[in-house]
Every structure is written in C-alpha cells, then in structure tokens.
Amino acid sequence: MNNQSRLSSAALICMLLSARIFAVLTFFPRSTESGFASIIGILLSTAVQGLLIFPVVRLVKKTHTDPLSASHNISSPLEKAVTAAFLLFFLYDAFLDIGSMAYFTDYFFSVNMPRALTVACCLLTALYAARLDSPVIGRLAQLSIILTCLMLLTVAAGSAERIDVTRFDLAIPHVGKAIFHAALADTGRCECLVIFSFYAAHTNGDAAVTARRFLIAKGTIICTIFALVTAVLGSLSLNTPLPVFTLAATSENLITERCDALFLLAWIFTGLVKLANLLHCAAICIRRLFPKSTHFASVMSAGILPAAAALPLLLIYKWESIICSERSIVPIIVLTFILPLILLRTDTRSADAPSDPSVQNSV
Amino acid sequence: MQSGKHILLIPTAVLACIMCSSFGRSISIDRRGLVHAIGIDTAEHGYKVTMQIFQPTGGGADTAVDSTKPNITVAVSEGRTVGEAISAARSSTGKELFFGHLQLICIGRDVSLADPYALFAFALGDKNISPAAELCMAENTASELMEIRLSEEEISSEALSGVLKLSGEYTETVSCDLITLLTSDGHAAMPMLTALSEEKQNSSKQKEDSGDSGTEVSRSIKLKGTAVTESSDVLDRQQATAAAMLCGKADKACVVSKIGNFSVTSSLEDISAHRTIDLNNGRLLLTNRITLTARPDRQLDSRESDALAQAISARFRNECDRLQTEMLSRGEDIFGISQLIKHKFPELWLKNADNTDTLLAAVSVHTDVLVKVD
Known part of the structure; x- marks a missing residue:
C-alpha cells in the first residue's frame, strides 16, 4: 500500500464530518417535534451507530481491507454485487446533494441564474476535487471543518443574548415516539457511516479509534447545532424552512448585523467537499466494475449521471418532493452493518493476500 | 501535452463565467427599492401595507443623501395577505423591492395577532428579512406613522428605530422583535408609538417667503406606552419598567x-x-x-x-x-x-x-x- 495515498485519521474524520454537517446545515428533519427530543434522539442514535459500524471495524482489523476488497477475496460475483451496491448508494447520495445544492443556492442567492448552470458550477468544482487524491480531499475537509467551527462560534457569540435554556422542554404528547423518530431521522442522514465503511481500511490510524473519535465529534457538533437553534429560536425552529440559516440571520455582532453570509460560506464548502468525496468514491467503484475505464472517464461518469438525474426534477420545480421525503435507513444499515457482518462470517483469505493494485493506488 | 491541456482550462473557465453571467438578470441599485420600514393595517379586503422606501434627496450623484431631509418615499398598497400587498407595491412603485435593510415592522392597532405565523408568512418566506427586525404597534394606524417623515437621522426609519432602541435601553418600554413575537405563547409586549402634531406659528420671514399667514404643522412620533398583543392593555412607563425587569x-x-x-x-x-x-x-x-x-x-x-x-x-x-x-x-x-x-x-x-x-x-x-x- 502506498503510504502517500493513505488518509490520516484526522482527515478521514473531517471528511465524514463534512458529509454530516452539510446535511444538518441544509435543513432539519420534518418529523422534528421538539428540539430537546431531537438532541436526545441524536445522542441515542450516535450510541447505536457505534454498534452499527462495529462489523466494519472488525473487518478492517481482521482483513486490513475494505468491504470491496474483502468481497474480492471471496468471489468475483460477490465483489461486483458489493461494488454495485456501494456505487448505487454514492450515486444516489450525489444526486440528492447536487439537487439540494442547486435548489438552495437558488433560494439563498437571488441571481436568477438558471438552475442548470448552478448544477454545472457545483458539478465541475466537485469533479475537479474528485480527481484529486483522497488525502487532498481530506485536507480540504479539514479546512471546511475549521471554517464551520468558526462559523458556529461566531453565530453563537452573536446570539448569546437570545439564548434561553427554558426552551429545552419535553412538553410534547409522545416523548418516547418523538425521540425514536429523531434517532431514526438522524441515522437516515448519516451517509458518513457508509463513507467510513469505504475508507476505514485506508487510514494510517486504528479504525476503532478513528470510529470512536468520529462518533464523539459528530455527536458533539450535531447536538451543539441543534441546541443552539433550539435555545435561540425555540418553536420558530420547527416552523422555518432553514433553521440554521435563520439562526445565522439573527446573529448580530459589532461588525456585521447578520451572519448568514458566513453560514453560506461554510455550507457551500462542506457541500462541495461532501460531493467531491462521493464522486471520488463512486469513481473508485466504477473503476472496479469496469477496470478498463480511465481515471478521468470514471470521475466524469460518476458526476454526470447524478447531475443528469437531478436536472429534470430541478427544472420542472419538483425538487421539493424529494426534500420533503424522509430518508430511509435501510441502505445505511445494509452497507455498514449487514454486508460487513456477512463478509466477516464468510471465510476470507489472509490480510497479506494482495488486492487489486490499480484500485488501491487510486484511493 | 499536459501544459496544452492546462491552457485549455483557461478559455473554458472564461467561457463558463460568461455563460453563467449572461443568462442572469442583474438589477442596478437605482431600480431597487430598499424598504426600511413596513406598516401593516387591516383593509376592507385584507391588509393595507405602507412602506418607507429609501430615496436619496441630495444633490449631485444619484445616491447622494442629504441628512437634513427624510430621504424616504412612501408606498401604499393593499392585498388579501401582506405578501400580496407587497407584490402589488412592486408594480405600483416600478421598483424591485429589497427587504434586506428592513429595520422596523409597525402593526396597526386593529390588526389581529392571533396567528402571527400567518401574518408574517411574508417575512418567514423571505430570506432577506431578518428575524430580528423590530416590531412596534401604532396607537391608531401604522400608515399614519409610516407617512411621517422624520429627519433626525439620515433615513426616517433610522430615527424611528432610534426612538425604540433608546426607549428599550432605558426601560421606558419593552422591546420586541419578530422572533420574540413568533416564539411567544400568544401574548407579547411591544412599544406603542403615537403620531403627534404640533402647530407652530410661522416666523415673519417664513410668512414673507411663502406668503402664508397660517401655522405650520410639524409631525413627530412619540412613545405612547407598551402594548400587549391580543389585549386592550397599554402599560404605562412604570409598569413597562417592571415588565422589562421581569422579562x-x-x-x-x-x-x-x-x-x-x-x-x-x-x-x-x-x-x-x-x-x-x-x-x-x-x-x-x-x-x-x-x-x-x-x-x-x-x-x-x-x-x-x-x-x-x-x-x-x-x-x-x-x-x-x-x-x-x-x-x-x-x-x-x-x-x-x-x-x-x-x-x-x-x-x-x-x-x-x-x-x-x-x-x-x-x-x-x-x-x-x-x-x-x-
């Protein structure tokens, strides 16, 4: 394995955090009934996710490979099936992200630019980044997390006067149900777990330690965002389409009257990093399925397919129906829990067996 | 070959920039109406909206501001909802209204605040309107207050906001903004303003210049008290101080x-x-x-x-x-x-x-x- 193409633990954590933070900065789940219940649900789901990714961590420890290579060591059809499953997931997530970026860019920036051009701009930027090595994407992700943390600190400082801890209440009819739905909704948005499953074997550090640190960081940041929104906006957060944007718009300091420009900077950065990551992973899967394809062709097709699927819905203004629908947790459970568990239980070859060098080098 | 490919990127990028900017529609600043304050009253078939729009009145350049003048123009329109009234105002003023500078929303006494989310849907749906925009209530109608052009600050609405800010700071009233109203459970306190008319006798020079021997009416705005929404109560200054302390x-x-x-x-x-x-x-x-x-x-x-x-x-x-x-x-x-x-x-x-x-x-x-x- 070429060490230069391996990710550092911190870079991987930042890549995963970028993916999750982009989702939470975009909008809150529709099923949110209470901010406090959502926070409890997120904490519970974070604990459950620790169990969900346990098979991946065990697989990496045992075989020192990712699920794709582990399935390659078992049989070729299984490898193709596993690779196709990951590819479909990444393409679908890229489809959702390209559409959401175009849809909300249209909302945030009143430039009256056609949505097709917005899609083209986001796609070209992400494709450029996706062609780079994963450590480079990791460094971009680290920058995006630093920017996001700065943004959150600025927004929090500007909204400090409005913070009211009494807004954390559980005065809702079915508390248990609300917490359960919040936990489900949070897990349904954790595509980062699948990305972890994909990259876990390609880091310098211990996968278990990386997973633990990532889950702690994710839980902390997501809970902080929810807590800030709830403490400042209260019930308004449940009735506004973009709660974090609204929070940033109310944050005032001595220099600026509102911080939504800073929010948009962090949002775009994390969105592009996430999209680049997804396209990079999808390109790797395409090269595994079609070994004769070049690096450029695989990245381009990974980008053009989801963009082409998203454009018709954007142009006929039907993207809201996609946003309003709840995300299923089934693909995440299959790819991060069931599949690695099956691979663990099946006989594998030893960790020293060489895997496909053309794919490993490209990571 | 590599450098040839890289050189190709430059014209591609330039072409992309031209394409991205060509299909957009930019609006110059003089065609934009910067709304600084909105007054909302009930009308026969819905709501009447009175807006103070920034209009520089200085000599010289298009955007020169004469700080001795109010620098606003007033637009009035009606609609079934506030949003519809605002849309009607766009066509009547001939300007693309921009609400990013909205500082104040004044509500008429007769406007019902039973469902603030429905009333302020125009603000929640517009990303430019800050949820921290100040709210106040008019003793009679909001349009009466919006039509008074104050010249203590560069823009009339800044003078209004100044009155409210200072009154809130010195606890003569309880300040209120959009978030406070929307997160309250039905009742909120907000400043109540009233319009004052003062008659001044014209000086002899003014009479000579204008040929008018009558009095001049100057209008200003004063803090009347603190209104409680969905109630006929108006708190006086002492009660407002106590309310502000308790809040x-x-x-x-x-x-x-x-x-x-x-x-x-x-x-x-x-x-x-x-x-x-x-x-x-x-x-x-x-x-x-x-x-x-x-x-x-x-x-x-x-x-x-x-x-x-x-x-x-x-x-x-x-x-x-x-x-x-x-x-x-x-x-x-x-x-x-x-x-x-x-x-x-x-x-x-x-x-x-x-x-x-x-x-x-x-x-x-x-x-x-x-x-x-x-």
Missing part, C-alpha cells in the same frame, strides 16, 4: 425615591433577573430574583443608602408582584412563564394544555429585589 430585558432605568425630606434620583444599572418555579402542595410558586445597582445623584451616608435601597426594593417588589399577578390572572403571559412551566413541569403543562389560562392564573408570584447602592 429580563431591562438594561438601565431611572427612578426617583423619597428619603426623609428630600427626593433622590437614582440611575439603575446592571439589572439582572433570575426566576424559578416550584410546585408546593399542588400550587405553582414563581419566584423572581432581581438584582440591580443604584447610583444616586447625591452623596448618601450609610443610613441613607440603606433607606434608598429599601425604598427602591419595596417599590419594584410591589410593582412587579402586582403587574405579574394581574396579567397572569388574565392569561396574558408576556414573561415567558408558560415556557418555564413547560421546561420544569412538562407533564403538568400537557395535562392543562387546553386550559393554560387557568394554569397561569393559579401561579403565585413572589419577587425579591436586591439593590446595591453605589
């Missing part, structure tokens, strides 16, 4: 106390409030703890300082207890007590969710005021 919005205040044979004027600063609610024998007991620092206008010895502290403490204790008890008995919770009950006793709140007025009326209030004399 945790008091910053500074001024009070006159009688110590012995003389009156002492004290500036109150560092006002903070902390409240707790407990359930004792099935009865809710609300305890407010207010601490403040009083700076008297004269030197006092220790005995006089103690007397001053006691006088101020007793005054605000009685005022706060009376005001809060009266308002909660009517179900007018402008203090956030409902949220406190939801936070501390969620099951009790849910049990009485259909009868919250009775629950609030049953709350016993006790206020402690700790005064430090500096």
Whole structure:
C-alpha cells in the first residue's frame, strides 16, 4: 500500500464530518417535534451507530481491507454485487446533494441564474476535487471543518443574548415516539457511516479509534447545532424552512448585523467537499466494475449521471418532493452493518493476500 | 501535452463565467427599492401595507443623501395577505423591492395577532428579512406613522428605530422583535408609538417667503406606552419598567425615591433577573430574583443608602408582584412563564394544555429585589 495515498485519521474524520454537517446545515428533519427530543434522539442514535459500524471495524482489523476488497477475496460475483451496491448508494447520495445544492443556492442567492448552470458550477468544482487524491480531499475537509467551527462560534457569540435554556422542554404528547423518530431521522442522514465503511481500511490510524473519535465529534457538533437553534429560536425552529440559516440571520455582532453570509460560506464548502468525496468514491467503484475505464472517464461518469438525474426534477420545480421525503435507513444499515457482518462470517483469505493494485493506488 | 491541456482550462473557465453571467438578470441599485420600514393595517379586503422606501434627496450623484431631509418615499398598497400587498407595491412603485435593510415592522392597532405565523408568512418566506427586525404597534394606524417623515437621522426609519432602541435601553418600554413575537405563547409586549402634531406659528420671514399667514404643522412620533398583543392593555412607563425587569430585558432605568425630606434620583444599572418555579402542595410558586445597582445623584451616608435601597426594593417588589399577578390572572403571559412551566413541569403543562389560562392564573408570584447602592 502506498503510504502517500493513505488518509490520516484526522482527515478521514473531517471528511465524514463534512458529509454530516452539510446535511444538518441544509435543513432539519420534518418529523422534528421538539428540539430537546431531537438532541436526545441524536445522542441515542450516535450510541447505536457505534454498534452499527462495529462489523466494519472488525473487518478492517481482521482483513486490513475494505468491504470491496474483502468481497474480492471471496468471489468475483460477490465483489461486483458489493461494488454495485456501494456505487448505487454514492450515486444516489450525489444526486440528492447536487439537487439540494442547486435548489438552495437558488433560494439563498437571488441571481436568477438558471438552475442548470448552478448544477454545472457545483458539478465541475466537485469533479475537479474528485480527481484529486483522497488525502487532498481530506485536507480540504479539514479546512471546511475549521471554517464551520468558526462559523458556529461566531453565530453563537452573536446570539448569546437570545439564548434561553427554558426552551429545552419535553412538553410534547409522545416523548418516547418523538425521540425514536429523531434517532431514526438522524441515522437516515448519516451517509458518513457508509463513507467510513469505504475508507476505514485506508487510514494510517486504528479504525476503532478513528470510529470512536468520529462518533464523539459528530455527536458533539450535531447536538451543539441543534441546541443552539433550539435555545435561540425555540418553536420558530420547527416552523422555518432553514433553521440554521435563520439562526445565522439573527446573529448580530459589532461588525456585521447578520451572519448568514458566513453560514453560506461554510455550507457551500462542506457541500462541495461532501460531493467531491462521493464522486471520488463512486469513481473508485466504477473503476472496479469496469477496470478498463480511465481515471478521468470514471470521475466524469460518476458526476454526470447524478447531475443528469437531478436536472429534470430541478427544472420542472419538483425538487421539493424529494426534500420533503424522509430518508430511509435501510441502505445505511445494509452497507455498514449487514454486508460487513456477512463478509466477516464468510471465510476470507489472509490480510497479506494482495488486492487489486490499480484500485488501491487510486484511493 | 499536459501544459496544452492546462491552457485549455483557461478559455473554458472564461467561457463558463460568461455563460453563467449572461443568462442572469442583474438589477442596478437605482431600480431597487430598499424598504426600511413596513406598516401593516387591516383593509376592507385584507391588509393595507405602507412602506418607507429609501430615496436619496441630495444633490449631485444619484445616491447622494442629504441628512437634513427624510430621504424616504412612501408606498401604499393593499392585498388579501401582506405578501400580496407587497407584490402589488412592486408594480405600483416600478421598483424591485429589497427587504434586506428592513429595520422596523409597525402593526396597526386593529390588526389581529392571533396567528402571527400567518401574518408574517411574508417575512418567514423571505430570506432577506431578518428575524430580528423590530416590531412596534401604532396607537391608531401604522400608515399614519409610516407617512411621517422624520429627519433626525439620515433615513426616517433610522430615527424611528432610534426612538425604540433608546426607549428599550432605558426601560421606558419593552422591546420586541419578530422572533420574540413568533416564539411567544400568544401574548407579547411591544412599544406603542403615537403620531403627534404640533402647530407652530410661522416666523415673519417664513410668512414673507411663502406668503402664508397660517401655522405650520410639524409631525413627530412619540412613545405612547407598551402594548400587549391580543389585549386592550397599554402599560404605562412604570409598569413597562417592571415588565422589562421581569422579562429580563431591562438594561438601565431611572427612578426617583423619597428619603426623609428630600427626593433622590437614582440611575439603575446592571439589572439582572433570575426566576424559578416550584410546585408546593399542588400550587405553582414563581419566584423572581432581581438584582440591580443604584447610583444616586447625591452623596448618601450609610443610613441613607440603606433607606434608598429599601425604598427602591419595596417599590419594584410591589410593582412587579402586582403587574405579574394581574396579567397572569388574565392569561396574558408576556414573561415567558408558560415556557418555564413547560421546561420544569412538562407533564403538568400537557395535562392543562387546553386550559393554560387557568394554569397561569393559579401561579403565585413572589419577587425579591436586591439593590446595591453605589
């Protein structure tokens, strides 16, 4: 394995955090009934996710490979099936992200630019980044997390006067149900777990330690965002389409009257990093399925397919129906829990067996 | 070959920039109407909206501002909803209205705030309108206030906002913004403004210049009191100070106390409030703890300082207890007590969710005021 193409633990954590933070900065789940219940649900789901990714961590420890290579060591059809499953997931997530970026860019920036051009701009930027090595994407992700943390600190400082801890209440009819739905909704948005499953074997550090640190960081940041929104906006957060944007718009300091420009900077950065990551992973899967394809062709097709699927819905203004629908947790459970568990239980070859060098080098 | 490919990127990027900018529609600043203040009143078939739009009145360049003039123009329109009225205003003014500079929303006395989300849907749906925009109520109609062109600041609405900010800072009223109203449980306190007309006799020079021997009417705006939404109550200045303290919005205040044979004027600063609610024998007991620092206008010895502290403490204790008890008995919770009950006793709140007025009326209030004399 070429060490230069391996990710550092911190870079991987930042890549995963970028993916999750982009989702939470975009909008809150529709099923949110209470901010406090959502926070409890997120904490519970974070604990459950620790169990969900346990098979991946065990697989990496045992075989020192990712699920794709582990399935390659078992049989070729299984490898193709596993690779196709990951590819479909990444393409679908890229489809959702390209559409959401175009849809909300249209909302945030009143430039009256056609949505097709917005899609083209986001796609070209992400494709450029996706062609780079994963450590480079990791460094971009680290920058995006630093920017996001700065943004959150600025927004929090500007909204400090409005913070009211009494807004954390559980005065809702079915508390248990609300917490359960919040936990489900949070897990349904954790595509980062699948990305972890994909990259876990390609880091310098211990996968278990990386997973633990990532889950702690994710839980902390997501809970902080929810807590800030709830403490400042209260019930308004449940009735506004973009709660974090609204929070940033109310944050005032001595220099600026509102911080939504800073929010948009962090949002775009994390969105592009996430999209680049997804396209990079999808390109790797395409090269595994079609070994004769070049690096450029695989990245381009990974980008053009989801963009082409998203454009018709954007142009006929039907993207809201996609946003309003709840995300299923089934693909995440299959790819991060069931599949690695099956691979663990099946006989594998030893960790020293060489895997496909053309794919490993490209990571 | 590599450098050839890289060189190709440059014209591609330039072409992309040209394409991205060519299909957009840019609007120059002189075609934009920057709305600084909105007044909302009821109309025959919905709402009447009166907007103050920035219009520079200085000589020279297009955007020159003469600070001695109001620098606004007023646009009026009607619609079934506020959003429809705003859309109608776009066509009547011929400008693309921009609400990013909106500082103030004035609500007419007759506008119902039973469903603030429906009324302010135009603000929630517009990313440019800050949720921190200030709110106030007009004693009569909001259009009356919007049509008064103040020239104390560069823009008329800045003068209005200045009045509200300073009044709120010196606790003459309880400040309110969009978030406060939307997160309140039905009742909120906000400043009430009234329009004043003053007749001035024209000076002899003015009579000579204008040929008019009559009087000149100058109009201005004054703080009338503090309105409570969904109620006919208007709090006077004393009650507003107590309400602001109980809401945790008091910053500074001024009070006159009688110590012995003389009156002492004290500036109150560092006002903070902390409240707790407990359930004792099935009865809710609300305890407010207010601490403040009083700076008297004269030197006092220790005995006089103690007397001053006691006088101020007793005054605000009685005022706060009376005001809060009266308002909660009517179900007018402008203090956030409902949220406190939801936070501390969620099951009790849910049990009485259909009868919250009775629950609030049953709350016993006790206020402690700790005064430090500096």
